[in-house]
Amino acid sequence: MSNLLLPYGAVPRMERERNETAAELGRVVRVDRGECDVVTATGRIRVVSDSTRAQGEVAPVTGDWVEVEHDGSVGSVITSVLPRRTKVSRRDPAERDIEQVLASNVDVVGVVHGIDRSLPPGRLERLLVLARDSGAESIVILTKNDLPHRAELRAVVESVAGATPVTTTSITDGTGLDELRSHIGFGRVLALVGASGVGKSSLVNALVGHELLETGEVRGDAKGRHVTTARELVLLPDDEGMVLDTPGIRSIGLWEAERALDEVFGDLRELSAGCRFGDCSHRSEPGCAIHAGVDSGDVDPLRVERFIALSGELATQREREEQRARRNRKDGGRRSRSRH
Numbered sequence: 001m002s003n004l005l006l007p008y009g010a011v012p013r014m015e016r017e018r019n020e021t022a023a024e025l026g027r028v029v030r031v032d033r034g035e036c037d038v039v040t041a042t043g044r045i046r047v048v049s050d051s052t053r054a055q056g057e058v059a060p061v062t063g064d065w066v067e068v069e070h071d072g073s074v075g076s077v078i079t080s081v082l083p084r085r086t087k088v089s090r091r092d093p094a095e096r097d098i099e100q101v102l103a104s105n106v107d108v109v110g111v112v113h114g115i116d117r118s119l120p121p122g123r124l125e126r127l128l129v130l131a132r133d134s135g136a137e138s139i140v141i142l143t144k145n146d147l148p149h150r151a152e153l154r155a156v157v158e159s160v161a162g163a164t165p166v167t168t169t170s171i172t173d174g175t176g177l178d179e180l181r182s183h184i185g186f187g188r189v190l191a192l193v194g195a196s197g198v199g200k201s202s203l204v205n206a207l208v209g210h211e212l213l214e215t216g217e218v219r220g221d222a223k224g225r226h227v228t229t230a231r232e233l234v235l236l237p238d239d240e241g242m243v244l245d246t247p248g249i250r251s252i253g254l255w256e257a258e259r260a261l262d263e264v265f266g267d268l269r270e271l272s273a274g275c276r277f278g279d280c281s282h283r284s285e286p287g288c289a290i291h292a293g294v295d296s297g298d299v300d301p302l303r304v305e306r307f308i309a310l311s312g313e314l315a316t317q318r319e320r321e322e323q324r325a326r327r328n329r330k331d332g333g334r335r336s337r338s339r340h
């Protein structure tokens with residue numbers, strides 16, 4: 001295994017997972033408009049990514065370990081994507097019923113928010129479920145601590161975050177950067193997700209130590225364009241690991257995340273063990289322990305509403321998935337498509 005790939009997190013297991021030993025092993029460090037940058041043992045190369053999403057094909061995403069073959073006429077192409085250890089994904093914002101993988105093989109997902117702005121708890125909960133569902137660890141990062149802010153915001157965020165650690169940062173005075181580094185480390189990846197303008201790329205630059213990525217105020221044109229347009233994996237100096245920057249996300253549709261939802265709402269899940277009916281919907285059933293909690297003032301009724309709404313959203317989505325699977329079985333799988 002090449003030394004060049006070790007800081008990118010290469011481990012011996014990958015050699016066993018490979019299909020074509022003749023191909024070169026590499027890690028996707030950037031994806032934009034059908035082309036990927038891949039780091040291999042011989043350096044960084046640009047490869048054609050066939051993201052036509054033909055049946056059974058997995059489109060590479062930033063963070064993937066891939067096999068690359070060099071073809072004289074076409075250039076370098078990705079011939080296979082190794083199994084993903086973790087993946088950050090959401091429901092595709094354009095097509096309702098498919099999964100969109102934002103990044104893969106990350107070790108920590110950082111849910112980023114600017115402390116100078118209020119944060120609807122429902123949005124934070126969605127991001128926490130998305131982070132948790134990836135299979136990686138999760139943390140919340142509250143940026144811009146140097147700007148004027150309401151001190152209560154951190155307390156509100158901590159109460160919604162539950163067991164998820166909350167770190168406060170500032171690129172102006174360096175607050176929290178060492179704490180962030182302590183979550184990363186050699187060969188590990190911290191992926192940053194959150195709305196546009198919260199300071200994700202600025203954090204990457206602060207950790208790297210120079211202005212590597214473009215940052216700035218969200219452009220005020222009609223499209224409200226994001227500053228960052230590609231998902232990019234950046235190697236930190238001094239063997240400190242990697243950071244994966246993503247463009248700001250607006251829509252956070254959840255994808256098959258029931259277990260993560262239960263974890264993020266672990267407090268309510270625990271309480272519901274005391275409901276009289278095993279399938280209690282916590283709406284109007286008698287003997288509902290969650291309702292009892294609301295009545296006694298121990299449970300926030302709005303949090304219960306959000307939990308019920310998100311559970312409903314995931315149940316509806318699963319139902320549609322199952323219908324589609326049944327249809328596919330009927331017509332012999334002709335219509336089945338997979339997209340990752």
Ligand SMILES: Nc1nc2c(ncn2[C@@H]2O[C@H](COP(=O)(O)OP(=O)(O)OP(=O)(O)O)[C@@H](O)[C@H]2O)c(=O)[nH]1
Pocket residue numbers: 143144145146147169170171172195196197198199200201202203214215216217218225226227228229246247248249
């Ligand atoms: N005062 C202060 N400003 C910050 C801090 N971090 C980021 N900013 C500013 O916030 C603005 C947006 O920062 P970016 O890093 O570009 O935000 P982003 O999350 O990468 O945005 P997108 O790429 O559009 O998703 C820039 O003007 C930064 O200078 C901070 O800690 N303190």
Ligand SMILES: [Mg+2]
Pocket residue numbers: 200201202214215227228245246247248
């Ligand atoms: Mg950015």
Ligand SMILES: [Zn+2]
Pocket residue numbers: 272275280281282283285287288289290291
């Ligand atoms: Zn109940």
